[in-house]
């Protein structure tokens with residue numbers, strides 16, 4: 001293997017250790033950061049993520065409370081719960097695990113969360129702050145990607161960055177963060193022409209499409225950094241990303257694996273945001 005393997009497990013452990021120190025410092029001031037996690041329905045992957053978030057809170061020293069609601073929960077009932085959590089002074093962060101069942105409008109849920117408690121950074125106020133360089137939360141997966149690149153020894157400044165995918169949760173915010181790091185960013189999507197040609201010019205490729213083999217070796221410049229956000233199953237049912245890892249790792253300069261790359265960073269960055277929420281609500285930030 002030619003490429004450096006970017007180890008998301010190691011880097012996320014480093015970030016969780018920092019979050020634990022921050023949480024301990026808050027506790028010494030009489031503030032215990034607390035995250036409310038809301039899960040609607042019984043999607044098995046969501047159950048795993050929610051459990052992992054609760055475990056991470058425990059390890060870091062952040063209190064967590066969970067609300068598990070049935071898949072038939074109405075939008076009104078969920079919005080009522082969010083209003084209660086918004087009003088609860090002991091709760092600093094609120095997270096509704098996505099996706100929510102189809103009878104619930106995801107946008108209304110996001111708008112209902114108090115921006116000061118929006119540890120996912122999904123609320124338009126926080127998205128606006130992100131775009132204008134304001135202080136506050138950073139979206140977990142995109143901020144995790146930036147940390148992966150920097151903490152594995154690479155700079156973004158002046159680099160040609162290609163983001164494949166334009167979702168609100170990854171593609172758009174990671175493009176913004178790469179630009180704030182002084183990268184030159186191109187966002188590609190399902191209607192992009194000449195994707196392979198655009199990718200061949202990239203120093204950094206972030207793929208967040210959710211499709212196996214979106215990025216193949218012929219699309220990658222020698223020495224490029226490959227960040228794979230995809231979580232797919234291949235024909236054999238094995239978890240894999242968007243990037244053809246086996247072939248691309250012989251050309252790239254650095255590459256994230258799936259699993260063990262971007263995924264663990266999402267939860268580590270959430271821990272940081274919970275501390276930030278506790279600080280904001282106590283006038284410390």
Ligand SMILES: Nc1nc2c(c(=O)[nH]1)N[C@@H](CN(C=O)c1ccc(C(=O)N[C@@H](CCC(=O)O)C(=O)O)cc1)CN2
Pocket residue numbers: 049095096097098099120140141239258259260261262263264265266267
């Ligand atoms: N409210 C939110 N909902 C969702 C988010 C989010 O950030 N906030 N992101 C995703 C799911 N997600 C966290 O919630 C998440 C996904 C994957 C991982 C992860 O660690 N993946 C592992 C592999 C796990 C496996 O074996 O299945 C990895 O890549 O190593 C963490 C968090 C959608 N919803």
